[in-house]
Amino acid sequence: MIFRQLFDQVSSTYTYLLASRSGGEALIIDPVLEKVDRYLQLIGELDLKLVKAVDTHLHADHITGLGALRDKTQCTTVMGEQTKADVVSMRLSDGDRLTIEGISLDVLYTPGHTDDSYCFAMQDRVFTGDTLLIRGTGRTDFQNGDARAQYDSIFNRLLKLPEATFVYPGHDYKGDTVSTIGEEKAFNPRLQVKSVDAYVALMNNLKLANPKMMDVAVPANMKVGLQQEEVARHGWATTAAEAIAIVKAPDVVLIDLRERAERERDGVIPGSLHVPYPNLQENIRPGGMLQGLATSTGKRLLFYCAFGERSAMAVRAAQDANLTSAIHLQGGFAAWKAAGGPITDG
Numbered sequence: 156m157i158f159r160q161l162f163d164q165v166s167s168t169y170t171y172l173l174a175s176r177s178g179g180e181a182l183i184i185d186p187v188l189e190k191v192d193r194y195l196q197l198i199g200e201l202d203l204k205l206v207k208a209v210d211t212h213l214h215a216d217h218i219t220g221l222g223a224l225r226d227k228t229q230c231t232t233v234m235g236e237q238t239k240a241d242v243v244s245m246r247l248s249d250g251d252r253l254t255i256e257g258i259s260l261d262v263l264y265t266p267g268h269t270d271d272s273y274c275f276a277m278q279d280r281v282f283t284g285d286t287l288l289i290r291g292t293g294r295t296d297f298q299n300g301d302a303r304a305q306y307d308s309i310f311n312r313l314l315k316l317p318e319a320t321f322v323y324p325g326h327d328y329k330g331d332t333v334s335t336i337g338e339e340k341a342f343n344p345r346l347q348v349k350s351v352d353a354y355v356a357l358m359n360n361l362k363l364a365n366p367k368m369m370d371v372a373v374p375a376n377m378k379v380g381l382q383q384e385e386v387a388r389h390g391w392a393t394t395a396a397e398a399i400a401i402v403k404a405p406d407v408v409l410i411d412l413r414e415r416a417e418r419e420r421d422g423v424i425p426g427s428l429h430v431p432y433p434n435l436q437e438n439i440r441p442g443g444m445l446q447g448l449a450t451s452t453g454k455r456l457l458f459y460c461a462f463g464e465r466s467a468m469a470v471r472a473a474q475d476a477n478l479t480s481a482i483h484l485q486g487g488f489a490a491w492k493a494a495g496g497p498i499t500d501g
């Protein structure tokens with residue numbers, strides 16, 4: 156496995172880059188906007204293809220690099236289903252898996268620091284965001300933080316992982332880089348409490364100042380979505396209401412870009428072909444299945460995904476591949492569902 160822990164000195168944030176092999180797909184956790192060029196350089200040097208950028212929660216102390224990484228690499232942005240970010244490409248729930256080629260992370264919903272906090276676990280390590288820090292825990296006094304929920308997330312989820320599990324936190328302010336579950340159980344001063352009430356009392360008496368960046372970072376991090384209006388201005392979009400009417404037309408073929416797990420969890424639009432977004436390029440280039448379908452039958456491709464972000468990037472790529480009649484469903488499956496479009500099991 157390729158694994159890098161990167162540090163932003165300004166916000167003391169750790170960012171993690173993971174891939175299973177050189178030349179393969181990569182995933183980045185908690186990227187910082189100001190460091191995006193550094194990540195892209197490293198990704199190039201390691202010969203990786205960034206396919207997913209993930210935030211453990213909506214950050215208050217730095218601006219996320221999710222939007223910039225998406226704009227520069229066309230990767231999929233990922234957060235938890237509770238996030239207040241306007242648009243991310245994919246939303247995760249507890250028990251889902253966060254996957255790229257050769258790597259699969261267990262998705263744990265761990266509210267407390269915020270109500271959209273997640274941890275991601277794989278064989279020997281867990282990425283704990285700001286839920287569990289080294290010899291500390293994330294503050295719970297803003298962004299719908301909840302010390303009681305955090306106690307549950309830590310004691311009943313994270314501390315149940317094997318003691319040897321490495322803990323990779325979202326921040327460190329003292330220079331520590333990694334710990335283990337066993338070490339934190341034994342030595343984290345916040346975890347030496349006798350009861351949930353003692354933990355709540357401890358957390359509610361910290362009296363911390365707000366993060367310096369909070370007034371800038373939180374609003375910015377709530378506006379990470381791709382500007383779908385611009386795609387619509389080119390005439391490459393359809394609204395859900397229009398789509399419901401045109402999908403029955405014999406010359407339209409619907410292409411679902413989501414992952415299999417999203418289709419199984421949320422359902423599908425009846426009659427759609429499944430082409431996962433990471434496989435798009437090989438399908439739209441000359442000789443590809445979608446290129447062949449569109450040119451041989453004259454059918455119009457109508458891309459959709461969960462929220463319209465992957466499909467907006469797909470429609471641009473299709474236009475670049477000379478599939479000029481391709482359009483996408485603005486707002487994605489969520490908009491389709493809200494408009495009362497028919498849905499079947501995935």
Ligand SMILES: [Fe+2]
Nearest residue numbers: 213214215285
């Ligand atoms: Fe945080």
